[in-house]
Amino acid sequence: MTVGLRISMASMLAVGFLLIVTPVVAHHSAAAAYDETKRVEAQGTITKILVRNPHSWVFLESADDKGQKIEWQIEMGGVPSMAWAKDGLPIGMVVKVAGHPSRAEGSHGITGATFTKTDGTPIGPRGGREYTPQ
Numbered sequence: 001m002t003v004g005l006r007i008s009m010a011s012m013l014a015v016g017f018l019l020i021v022t023p024v025v026a027h028h029s030a031a032a033a034y035d036e037t038k039r040v041e042a043q044g045t046i047t048k049i050l051v052r053n054p055h056s057w058v059f060l061e062s063a064d065d066k067g068q069k070i071e072w073q074i075e076m077g078g079v080p081s082m083a084w085a086k087d088g089l090p091i092g093m094v095v096k097v098a099g100h101p102s103r104a105e106g107s108h109g110i111t112g113a114t115f116t117k118t119d120g121t122p123i124g125p126r127g128g129r130e131y132t133p134q
Contacts, residue, residue, distance in 0.1 A: 030075075030100070030111050030112070032103075033102060033103055033104070033109070033111070034075075034100040034101065034102055034103060034109070034110075034111045034112070035100055035101055035102075035103050036100050036112070038100060038101055039098055039099065039100065039101075040098070040099065040100070040101040040110060041096065041097070041098045042060060042062050042070075042072050042096070042097050042098075042108075042110070043062055043094065043095070043096045043097075043118065044060040044061050044062030044063075044070075044072065044094065044095070045060065045061050045062075045092060045093070045094050045095075046058065046059070046060060046089050046090065046091055046092065046093045046094075046095060047059045047060065047061045047071070047091065048091070049082075049085050049086075049089060049091070051079055051082045051085060051086075052078070052079060053078040053079050054078050055075050055076065055077065055078060056075075056076040056077060056078060056079065056081075056082045056085070057073060057074065057075060057076065058074040058076060058085070058089060058097075058113070058115075059071060059072070059073060059074070060072040060074060060095070060097060070108050071108060072097065072108045072109070072110060073102075073107075073108060073109045073110070074097060074099065074109070074110045074111070074113045075109065075110070075111045075113075076111075076113065081125075084124055084125050085124075088115075088123050088124055089115065089123065089124075094118055095115050095116065095117060095118070095123065096115070096116045096117075096118060096120075097110060097113050097114070097115050097116075098110075098113065098114050099111055099112040099113035099114065100112040
């Protein structure tokens with residue numbers, strides 16, 4: 001085996017290794033952005049759903065105690081885990097959501113969300129069970 005061939009093979013192995021390991025290393029814990037020791041609940045109307053990788057988003061409009069509009073930004077899983085959202089969370093549907101609140105002061109973010117209809121019927125593949133982000 002020539003030196004050039006060995007270097008070429010070693011380079012290909014290194015690139016392959018990086019392609020496999022990089023997504024794993026890039027993934028982060030939700031604990032930095034969300035307080036997993038607390039829970040928050042909201043009820044409102046689904047206004048938008050963005051299904052994408054690595055995280056999808058559900059936007060919910062509600063009102064605070066003074067009647068001011070609030071936009072909740074709910075961070076969810078990626079595309080494969082959100083196949084249910086198209087039928088399960090149509091735009092305009094009123095839902096209840098519960099999950100871990102954002103740590104950012106004054107924000108209205110949630111992760112680890114569970115959705116229910118206003119009558120308490122669970123929505124989504126977890127059947128109302130909490131999603132635990134990695």
